Amino acid sequence: MNNKKKISDNDIIKHYDIIKNTLLVPEKRHINLITIDKNNIDSDVAIKEEEIIKIYNTNLDFYKTPEKRRIFQLIFDSEIKAKEFLDNAKNLDSINNYINKNNIKKNDIDLGYVTKEGLSDDISEISFNLSKRKFSNIIKSAFGWKVLFIEDIKSEKNLSFEEVKKFIEDDLINDTISERIYEKANSFYEKFIETNDLSSSLKFSNLEKKNIKNIEIDNIKKIEINGKKFSEDTLVKIIFNLKEGSLSDPLENKNNNLFFIHLEKIIESMPKKFDVAKEEVIQDIYKNLRKDEAKKIADKVYNNLLKKITPDPTSYNLIKTNWITNDNRLDSKVDQKIKKIIFKTKLNTYSKIKQMEENKFIFVKPTAQSNKILEKDKRTISKDILLDVSNSIDNDILSALLIDLKVKKKSNINQNFINSF
Structure with a gap:
């Protein structure tokens, strides 16, 4: 791009007319x-006591404190250890001896007084079917093997009228x-x-x-x-x-x-007036100029490579990937969009030029493929692969050249224009 290129007021007005319907006042x-x-x-609400009594008598089942149980829960990292403990456990003293011997704090195994609804599904039914001062059988869980002990039971209790009168x-x-x-x-x-x-x-x-x-x-x-x-x-x-x-x-x-x-x-939303939108219009013109220049350079590099002519090395980046898969088993850092391009391109041929960002274009060339990089237990069944793979590529793994075409020349037209590169 010519560093001295200027944008005329006439060009700005013309571009404003083209894009003004996208420059809207909300x-x-x-x-x-x-x-x-x-x-x-x-x-000011007067509630008669007779009404409160009627509600109390009608809802006696509601005015109850539910049964609560104090439960100790011991968790073992193997079924053998749980069985060994249970074979020797007789009462609360057995628990105290075990936690002292294994340097376990009592608070770590004490669930406190809990209701049935307050327990996880794997132990709620078992806990409330046990008698006081009894151990449960071994319970297998995601966290290990559990043994429960019911230390105390507080039975369900009806609340008196006086206890609930104010609440009602x-x-x-x-x-x-x-x-x-x-x-x-x-x-x-x-x-x-x-x-x-x-x-x-x-x-x-x-x-x-x-x-x-x-x-x-x-x-x-x-x-x-x-x-x-x-x-x-x-x-x-x-x-x-x-x-x-x-x-x-x-x-x-x-x-x-x-x-x-x-x-x-x-x-109603409406287009911004020209004076208000002028700076946005100028920036949009610069954006299009950047994109056009980037595409022009991309086309030139691409055509030179096809003709086996060495392109100007300052106008693009050449990146060699590691082995990659079209899922995330290898090199998950490579953009999935780029992987898709790689796996849809025939081996040792260049893909079409693709725009990745506002003024950034890429094309790729797969250079090698292999079936032997991954161990068998790491392979993914083809139907589970997230991206479609071109029929021309039968292998799981490729390495590729990534040609990153990004304009590096800077223009002094506008400082914002310069900073955007």
């Missing part, structure tokens, strides 16, 4: 956030407040559906809005919703699927508050 949306906060809902009362109060939240939300929503008028709907339901302008996909974080239990991607989908003037379904956050999103206005 779509923006103005929204209103309407929140129904439980802290603003009347929390609080639950009823929260349920009542939640009902009031949904009643208020429903009142607002129905009024909006009826009138399609946000202001009158807010006034009718005694609610307020929070206006947030210029929401874009990339700045969705500016919407502050305390305790939201959905992702930013979900929020983007909700907002950018709404029609102008429409209202979302009610959404709930982790604090059990409800909110609606009202789409006030859509500012």
Whole structure:
């Protein structure tokens, strides 16, 4: 490329006209956030004791503390050692003697008091079928051979009315407040559906809005919703699927508050004005010039090699690979795209030129192949190989020349242009 090449204003304007529909100002949306906060809902709720008693008596099975067992779990690295221990184990003293002898801390084998649901599947059923102060049989697991010992059992216990009264009362109060939240939300929503008028709907339901302008996909974080239990991607989908003037379904956050999103206005995406986009246009021209020059050099090197003419060594890199496979058994560092090119190219011939990066082109030449590099137990059945292999290559392994064509000449047209090489 000519180091003194200049880009005229006329060329910039012409290129702007070509690509302006790709240089867009992002779509923006103005929204209103309407929140129904439980802290603003009347929390004066009177719960009669008769109602609490009725709920207690109806749900006696629920108001129980489950059976818990204190379990010691010993893990051995062989079945023989586990059997040897079990043959001599009689009681808790046997465990204490074993852990002292083997320098094991008691906390390392003590699972504490646990419920059946709190145990892994491989020991839960066995643990809760054992009697107190009894050892289990040997249990084979992924971690070794286990032996369990039940040190103590706390039986299931019904909780008294007084123990659960406050819990039931609080639950009823929260349920009542939640009902009031949904009643208020429903009142607002129905009024909006009826009138399609946000202001009158807010006034009718005694609610307020929070206006947030210029929401874009990339700045969705500016919407502050305390305790939201959905992702930013979900929020983007909700907002950018709404029609102008429409209202979302009610959404709930982790604090059990409800909110609606009202789409006030859509500012459509449009091409940037020339003055704003000019620098991007110039950079796009430079990018195309770099790519064109790189392709020109690649074609020249390629044609010279085909004609057995030595190319200019400063215009490309020649890389000799180690033995590679078309999966990751050998030399997994080689780009999978390059491997695909190598294994689709006939031995001792050049592949077609392929563009790998913005201004980087490559072509390859497989130079050797072998069936003997891998040991038999490392071979992959051909149907399991991830990439299709050309029918012209029957072998698993190749070595190749990789011709890396990357423009090395630098231009003083623009500093950004220079830095990109």
